[in-house]
Amino acid sequence: MPVELMNTVRADRDGVHDTIADPAAAARWLREAPPNAADAARAGAGSGIPGVGVGIAGWEAVAELRDLRDALRVLAAAATGDDREPAGPSAGDLATAVTVVNRACARAPSWSELHWPDPDDKDGGPERAVRTAHAPALAAVAAIAEEAVALFAGPDRALLRACHAPGCVLYFIRNHPRREWCSDGCGNRARVARHYQRHHGGSKEDG
Incomplete structure (x- = not known):
């Protein structure tokens, strides 16, 4: 999830481009988030669990x-x-x-609550809210920040990569030893750029 963010x-x-530039875009991104962040986004104060809407x-x-x-x-x-030029606004130095x-x-701690079904409910089971x-x-x-701490302080940090395909600013988790790029599209662009460089003796600009 931190990588997605x-x-x-x-x-x-x-x-x-910034894909969470306004409240509607941020709400849409939260709605489509993987379970941990989505669960947190659906968590309401007390016992209510409002859905994730634009507001x-x-x-x-x-x-x-x-x-x-x-x-x-x-x-x-x-x-x-990563030695690429920073994309988007700078967040300052490492300590910041x-x-x-x-x-x-620490901004918004959350906790789990166990829901146990009625004994007469044969279809339902215990649920976590x-x-x-x-x-x-x-x-x-x-919740995303917590996952980020686990990422950077844990073994998956060694699998984090910057995508060095032409024009790419993304990061990815290298989940296969042969994976070099964040996507097939970036892999194709990188191969085209390498081919161009080999045959023309220069670099191909690809924004």
């Missing part, structure tokens, strides 16, 4: 998501030795980025 900065021929991510949550995203990109660059992640972890006393979107930010 890092990759909300994307680049194409038209430049660099769940106000401008405060957008700012928190983007601050965390920019900090994670600083940490990812340090972890991978660590502070942002730790602040996000996530609760928080804070705004749901901020709870999702905290």
Whole structure:
């Protein structure tokens, strides 16, 4: 999930784009998030569990998501030795980025609650619900920050890679020994660029 958040900065021929630039975009991104963050985003104060709608991510949550995203990109660059030009706004130095992640972890603590079905309910089983006393979107930010700590402090840090295909600004987890790129599209662009360089003695610009 932290890698997915890092990759909300994307680049194409038209430049660099932020895919969580406003509340509607941030809400859509949270709705489509993997289970941990989505569960946190659905967690309401007390016993209610409101769905994740556009209103769940106000401008405060957008700012928190983007601050965390920019900090994670600083940490990812340090972890991978990424020498690409920074994409998007800078989150400052390494110490500042660590502070942002730790602040996000503490921003909206959440907890689990066990729901046990009625004995007469033959179809249902025990279920876990996530609760928080804070705004749901901020709870999702905290959940992503927790995953980021686990990523950078755990063994998966060694699998984190910067994609060096032409024009790419993304990161990925190298889940196969032969994987070099974040996507097949980037792999194809890199091969085309290498072919061009071999046959023309120069580098091909590919935004």
